[in-house]
Amino acid sequence: MRSARGVRVWLGAALAALGTSLAGQAPVIPGAPTGQAPAIDLSGYWTPALHEDLMERGPGAEIADYGGFPLNEAGRLWALSYDPSRVTLRHHQCEAYVAPYQMRALGNFRIWEERDPHTQRLVAIHVWAQTTEGHRVIWMDGRAHPPAWAPHTFRGFSTGRFVGNALVVRTTHMKNGALRRGNGAPQSDQATLTEFFTRHGDHLTNVTVVSDPVYLTEPMVRSSDFARQPVDPGAWLYACDDGEQILDRPDDAVPHYLFGKQPFVNEFSTRYKIPLAAGLLGAVTMYPELGPRLSTATEAEGRALLSPAAGQAPETSKATDREPRDGEVHVLPVRDNVYMLVGDGANIVVQTGDQGAFVIDTGEGKLADKVIAAIRGLTNKPIQFIANTSFRAEHTGGNARLGDAGQDPSLLGSFFVTAAPRGVTGAFSDPAAHATMMAHVNVQVRMQAANAPAAAVPADTYLEDRRRKFHNGDAIEFFYQKDAVTDGDSLIHFRRADVIVAGDIFTTTQYPVIDLKNGGSVQGEIRALNEILKKTVYRHQGEGGTYIVPGHGYLADEHEVLEYRDMVVIVRDRVKAMLDAGATLAQVKAARVTADYDTQYGANTGAWTTEMFLEAVYNSLRTRR
Amino acid sequence: MSVTRTRLVIAAVLIALSFHARAEAQRGGRGGPPTPPSPRGAAPVDLTGQWVSLITEEWRQRQFTGAKGDFGSLNVVLLPPARKVAASWDPARDEAAGEQCKAYGAAGVMRLPTRLRVSWQDDTALKLETDAGTQTRLFKFGPPQGEGGDWQGLSTASWDYPQAALGGRGFGPAPGGSLKVITSRMKPGYLSRNGVPYSANAVMTEYFDRFDVPGGDPLLVVTSEIVDPEYLATPYWTSQQFKRETDAARWRPTPCAVR
Numbered sequence: 084m085r086s087a088r089g090v091r092v093w094l095g096a097a098l099a100a101l102g103t104s105l106a107g108q109a110p111v112i113p114g115a116p117t118g119q120a121p122a123i124d125l126s127g128y129w130t131p132a133l134h135e136d137l138m139e140r141g142p143g144a145e146i147a148d149y150g151g152f153p154l155n156e157a158g159r160l161w162a163l164s165y166d167p168s169r170v171t172l173r174h175h176q177c178e179a180y181v182a183p184y185q186m187r188a189l190g191n192f193r194i195w196e197e198r199d200p201h202t203q204r205l206v207a208i209h210v211w212a213q214t215t216e217g218h219r220v221i222w223m224d225g226r227a228h229p230p231a232w233a234p235h236t237f238r239g240f241s242t243g244r245f246v247g248n249a250l251v252v253r254t255t256h257m258k259n260g261a262l263r264r265g266n267g268a269p270q271s272d273q274a275t276l277t278e279f280f281t282r283h284g285d286h287l288t289n290v291t292v293v294s295d296p297v298y299l300t301e302p303m304v305r306s307s308d309f310a311r312q313p314v315d316p317g318a319w320l321y322a323c324d325d326g327e328q329i330l331d332r333p334d335d336a337v338p339h340y341l342f343g344k345q346p347f348v349n350e351f352s353t354r355y356k357i358p359l360a361a362g363l364l365g366a367v368t369m370y371p372e373l374g375p376r377l378s379t380a381t382e383a384e385g386r387a388l389l390s391p392a393a394g395q396a397p398e399t400s401k402a403t404d405r406e407p408r409d410g411e412v413h414v415l416p417v418r419d420n421v422y423m424l425v426g427d428g429a430n431i432v433v434q435t436g437d438q439g440a441f442v443i444d445t446g447e448g449k450l451a452d453k454v455i456a457a458i459r460g461l462t463n464k465p466i467q468f469i470a471n472t473s474f475r476a477e478h479t480g481g482n483a484r485l486g487d488a489g490q491d492p493s494l495l496g497s498f499f500v501t502a503a504p505r506g507v508t509g510a511f512s513d514p515a516a517h518a519t520m521m522a523h524v525n526v527q528v529r530m531q532a533a534n535a536p537a538a539a540v541p542a543d544t545y546l547e548d549r550r551r552k553f554h555n556g557d558a559i560e561f562f563y564q565k566d567a568v569t570d571g572d573s574l575i576h577f578r579r580a581d582v583i584v585a586g587d588i589f590t591t592t593q594y595p596v597i598d599l600k601n602g603g604s605v606q607g608e609i610r611a612l613n614e615i616l617k618k619t620v621y622r623h624q625g626e627g628g629t630y631i632v633p634g635h636g637y638l639a640d641e642h643e644v645l646e647y648r649d650m651v652v653i654v655r656d657r658v659k660a661m662l663d664a665g666a667t668l669a670q671v672k673a674a675r676v677t678a679d680y681d682t683q684y685g686a687n688t689g690a691w692t693t694e695m696f697l698e699a700v701y702n703s704l705r706t707r708r
Numbered sequence: 709m710s711v712t713r714t715r716l717v718i719a720a721v722l723i724a725l726s727f728h729a730r731a732e733a734q735r736g737g738r739g740g741p742p743t744p745p746s747p748r749g750a751a752p753v754d755l756t757g758q759w760v761s762l763i764t765e766e767w768r769q770r771q772f773t774g775a776k777g778d779f780g781s782l783n784v785v786l787l788p789p790a791r792k793v794a795a796s797w798d799p800a801r802d803e804a805a806g807e808q809c810k811a812y813g814a815a816g817v818m819r820l821p822t823r824l825r826v827s828w829q830d831d832t833a834l835k836l837e838t839d840a841g842t843q844t845r846l847f848k849f850g851p852p853q854g855e856g857g858d859w860q861g862l863s864t865a866s867w868d869y870p871q872a873a874l875g876g877r878g879f880g881p882a883p884g885g886s887l888k889v890i891t892s893r894m895k896p897g898y899l900s901r902n903g904v905p906y907s908a909n910a911v912m913t914e915y916f917d918r919f920d921v922p923g924g925d926p927l928l929v930v931t932s933e934i935v936d937p938e939y940l941a942t943p944y945w946t947s948q949q950f951k952r953e954t955d956a957a958r959w960r961p962t963p964c965a966v967r
Contacts, residue, residue, distance in 0.1 A: 120883040121880065121883060123882075123883075133781065134782070134944055134945050135766045135946055136765050136781060137780070137781035137784060138780070148767075148768070150767045151764040151765070151771075245883070246920075247753070247883050247884025247885070248885060249884065249917070249919060277921055277924075279917075279919040279927075279929070281886070281915075281929075281931075282870065283868065283888075283915045283931060286915075286931065286933065288915075288917075288929065288931045290919060290927065292921050292927070294924075302921070302924055303764065304764060304927060304949050304951070305949070306765070306929055306947035306948075306949050307947070308931065308945045308947055355768060355772070355774075355775075355778075357768070357772055361771075361772075368767070369762050369763050369764055370760060370763070370821065371760065371761065371821035371839075373771050373821065374771075374821070
């Protein structure tokens, strides 16, 4: 008894000593990145103070009210082309907010910590926004950001660290979306976000710094205030389901305004008696210099800002290169047993399972050995099938090497082996030494016409709208697109994994390579993009769900295809309007009808330039209207 | 018994040692009485320099003088007396009365398009100048000094850190810090240039935070709360951001203007 009391006294005194001693030191966070300040508690229920931008954050901002935004020409024109009724399109209806705008949203917010149950180390800080059910995860465990070819989400990928009295957050991999609500001011998928969260008592301030090389000339800084609430508001959801808003609208109708034809452009300036140019001048509108600048602004200057500046060469893409170009082949898991291989020209898809590998497209072939090694790292089964979405060299360059590295055991001893067509891949004639290659028949025809080696030419072809195959536990469907970028394109859908391989019908890196000489057309390209959209199902608030592997660029979902489809339709409409008015190709090019997309997709050099794209659209419309 | 006594002695020594260590830490080393650093010496953050406002929120209302009754987001906090006063806004009358600076008082000027120059007047006071309206605010650390009653009122400053009501085991000093400024005794002025009023009883609490943007210009963010029982239904919360500038030539003092 006496001894036990003694121990308690000793323990108590020692703890008191320890506590007093530690009170003068910064706590040590086990496993925290070196140099990081200790965590500050941001958790709780928070309500935004709507004492700034109430109208914008509620009903929405007015058309042509882009003041206070450092929009470049592309951003301004994108916004002026925007028709708010675009949200009546089914796929746009439930789109969530991108992270910076999410922090400006109405509704309730909740912040909580996620800690490792064993070490109590801070793993992540979660932010839940009621509006659009926006769930942000801010990783605090020092993990790296994903590669450039990884999927984007509306909230992006965020990592954080504490610096002084602030949580500093860096976010990448956001989708494109609205920089400002409802009036079209855009944020691109190339934007990055730096944030500072700081707390003064029950007042939380979130500062967002958006850098967007596609649409902004300098960072866009905003701050939002939140009040801590002691009681759970019990309102955290934001139900949304899309549906038909306008019946019988054609699939290729996307609401927008031609440059200079936005009918409501004067409403804002007229209502508030400010010059038209005031809301259109970009970065200067943020600064005290706006007043002196407007003293010389004229109506003509404002009008000129409604259309692309004349006499300029097209802008070029400001996007980050989304392909590694490091001489290596990188493997990105997509879903289930489907993988995307990046690094050798066009994206390659590999499906694995208890049967042989099913490979879609084979890249340029320059890194074929590394592609084969990467596939062998995913499965010990042979490459059994190779399918091509197109005959283009970036998709078929590795056919022969990958084909030779594989075999199709389903044909060994088959009665039909000897019935192989002559002069095409050996899969049928010698299945033990070669994978079976599949594609639309036009791929075979085009490759043979180009004198491609027999070992590279698909033998197992299809002629009509659909080809199907069950392999590795999944139903795989080929959908022929008769005149998209070429006359041999296939969309290939893994139904269980819900992954669509789009080939060059869809990329995130460039304007579609519409190859008129080989049967492509702008109308067919739009139809093909709509075919993808007819097969997709989003998981939540317009994102996730069906994955789409583009011919080039990052792994996408329906949102990226949707925006790409919108772009092609809008450019087509602009070219068509000029063509209908009798414009020549030179006049169409001079009008810079892609000015709002060139900083995303444009190129003035290389294999596929903006001018080549415009020429393809123009000639496609001229010859097939 | 002997064991217990020994343990108590060890514990006492540990306590004594820890207190000694804390005292040493506060003194900053051996010898001499503790010398508290001056507010300038204790600054957890450097706010000095030239800063330019970034008018990215409530843009139209801040870059232009709104029409009478156009309150913007202030709509949600104004009490009827404020609306009544604002409805009688007459810039010509203000001008005639020599009160062109009503929108340039402490509760209004920080939201105008302006540049700030922040400097230490001495070791105990920070000076904040605006080129818009050529105003000067003085943030004095320590007990309030002066009477106020002018446009900029009486401001008291302190360095602010996240604080708990009670200490706890293992919790060290809070990191970083902000400048906290409480301003009262302001001459009645305007929250916005179109005559939305604040009264002599208004009290404004501000936190000045500096954020260093990786690869970008440092930001000064001023989070403010204005409490005015005469005119505001709730505390009025805003935050203003400023970007660090190195080009002193952009500093262009202008007189107060009513439009």
